[in-house]
Amino acid sequence: MTEISLTINGAPVTASVEPRTSLADFVRDGQRLTGTHLGCEHGVCGACTVEIDGEPMRSCITYAVSCDGAAVTTIEGFDDDAAMEDLRQAFTENHGLQCGYCTPGMLVTARDIVRRLPDADEKRVRLELSGNLCRCTGYVGIVRAILSVLEKRRG
Amino acid sequence: MKPARFDYARASDVADAVRLLGSTDGFNKPLGGGMSLGPMMNLRLAQPDLVVEVRRLDALKTVAEEDGHLAVGAGITHSAIEDGRIPEVTNGMMRFVAGQIAYRAVRNRGTIGGSIAHADPAADWPTALRALGAEVAIDGPDGARIVPLADFQLAAFTVALEPADIVTALRVPRLSPAARWGYYKICRKPGEFADSIGAVVHDPERDFTNVVLGATDGAPLDVAALAEAVKGGGTVEIDDAKAALAAQGAVFDDYGNQIHAVALSRAIKGALAS
Structure with a gap:
C-alpha cells in the first residue's frame, strides 16, 4: 500500500492505496463519489473522464498512486x-x-x-x-x- | 478489467529510475502517462512486477534546440505539442500528428516518449518520427546513448531498450523552410488505432526524403521506391504504391494491400500539394 495526498473537488484527501487501484475506483469505492462512471476500463469510452490538474483525463487508466499531489475534480465538483x-x-x-x-x-x-x-x-x-x-x-x-x-x- | 498486482516506486530523477528498474530481476516497467501501458495492464496483457513512475521528472520535460535538432523530452504530452506549447521545427507536421492521437483526454496525459517506447505499430509517433528521421535518446545502466529511430523499433511492441533503460528524449531534425510533409491516417473512427498510416517528409535542401508506412503488423516500413518517386517529383497513384510494397516483399491481405497503398498515395499527394 502506498500513501497518497491529493485534493478531490477542492478538499484535501490522504489515503493508503494499492498501486493497482485506478483513480476511478479510488474516487468511487474509496471516496463514495459515484458520479464517475466506468465503461470500458481501457480508455476508449470516456465515461470515466475527470479533470486532473485542470485538464480532462481518463481515470480508468490512471492509477491513484500517480495522482499523489494532484488536484482532481470529478463531476460532483462542478456544482x-x-x-x-x-x-x-x-x-x-x-x-x-x-x-x-x-x-x-x-x-x-x-x-x-x-x-x-x-x-x-x-x-x-x-x-x-x-x-x-x-x-x-x-x-x-x-x-x-x-x-x-x-x-x-x-x- | 483490473490490473494484476504490482509494486510501485516513484523515481526521483533519471538515475534513480534506471537504478529502480534494475533493482530486481522481474519484469519492471517505467510509467509515463500510462495511456498505453494502463490499458495493457487493465487487460492483463502486461503484468509488470514493478512500475517505476517517471512522469513527473523535470529532466524528461525539457525541450532544447540543439544543432539542427529539437530535443523533445520524453515526458512531453501530445497535447503540449498539439497546442504549440513547444517549438515547432517540422513545419507543422508534429502539431498535426499530435492533434490526431486518440482523444484529448488521452493526449493530456500520454507522452511522446511513452508512445515511442511502447511501439504499438498502429500508434502515430513511431511512424511520424521515423519519417522525420528522428533519433531516440536513451539512458541506462551503461550510460546515455542515441539510437536512430529506424534502428530502435525492431518489431511490434519490440524496441532496442535493455530492461533498465529509459527513453529520455526524441531528437527531431529541423526541417528546411521549403520542406514538405504529408501524413495520412486511416481509422474507422477518429482517435481509434489506425488501420494504416502513410508518412512522407521531403526536404530537398537537406537531401532527405522519407516515405514510411505504419500500422502494419510490425515496425514501420521505409518504402524506398516511393521516396525515389517523390524525389523525382512524380505523382504516386494507389497502384504505384501497391507495386512498390509488393516489390519490397511487403504483402498483406487484400484489405491491407489496398488500405496501405491508399494511405501512402494520399500522404504523398498531401506532401506534394503542401
Whole structure:
C-alpha cells in the first residue's frame, strides 16, 4: 500500500492505496463519489473522464498512486462552475441524456470544448466527442446542447 | 478489467529510475502517462512486477534546440505539442500528428516518449518520427546513448531498450523552410488505432526524403521506391504504391494491400500539394 495526498473537488484527501487501484475506483469505492462512471476500463469510452490538474483525463487508466499531489475534480465538483451550469441546463433542454451513463464524461469533455475551443463548429464538436461514447441518446441532442452553450458564450 | 498486482516506486530523477528498474530481476516497467501501458495492464496483457513512475521528472520535460535538432523530452504530452506549447521545427507536421492521437483526454496525459517506447505499430509517433528521421535518446545502466529511430523499433511492441533503460528524449531534425510533409491516417473512427498510416517528409535542401508506412503488423516500413518517386517529383497513384510494397516483399491481405497503398498515395499527394 502506498500513501497518497491529493485534493478531490477542492478538499484535501490522504489515503493508503494499492498501486493497482485506478483513480476511478479510488474516487468511487474509496471516496463514495459515484458520479464517475466506468465503461470500458481501457480508455476508449470516456465515461470515466475527470479533470486532473485542470485538464480532462481518463481515470480508468490512471492509477491513484500517480495522482499523489494532484488536484482532481470529478463531476460532483462542478456544482458552482458557470460553464457546467450552462451545460447542465443545455443538456436538459436539448435531450442530451437518456440513461445518463455517459453523461459525467460527456459533461467534463463538453466543458473542455466550450472553454478551449470557443469557435468550434458542429464538425469540430463531433470530432472532439469521438472519445466519449453514447449508445442510447445519440449525439444529436448532445451536440446541439454543446453548440448552444458555445453560442451563448460567444454572446 | 483490473490490473494484476504490482509494486510501485516513484523515481526521483533519471538515475534513480534506471537504478529502480534494475533493482530486481522481474519484469519492471517505467510509467509515463500510462495511456498505453494502463490499458495493457487493465487487460492483463502486461503484468509488470514493478512500475517505476517517471512522469513527473523535470529532466524528461525539457525541450532544447540543439544543432539542427529539437530535443523533445520524453515526458512531453501530445497535447503540449498539439497546442504549440513547444517549438515547432517540422513545419507543422508534429502539431498535426499530435492533434490526431486518440482523444484529448488521452493526449493530456500520454507522452511522446511513452508512445515511442511502447511501439504499438498502429500508434502515430513511431511512424511520424521515423519519417522525420528522428533519433531516440536513451539512458541506462551503461550510460546515455542515441539510437536512430529506424534502428530502435525492431518489431511490434519490440524496441532496442535493455530492461533498465529509459527513453529520455526524441531528437527531431529541423526541417528546411521549403520542406514538405504529408501524413495520412486511416481509422474507422477518429482517435481509434489506425488501420494504416502513410508518412512522407521531403526536404530537398537537406537531401532527405522519407516515405514510411505504419500500422502494419510490425515496425514501420521505409518504402524506398516511393521516396525515389517523390524525389523525382512524380505523382504516386494507389497502384504505384501497391507495386512498390509488393516489390519490397511487403504483402498483406487484400484489405491491407489496398488500405496501405491508399494511405501512402494520399500522404504523398498531401506532401506534394503542401
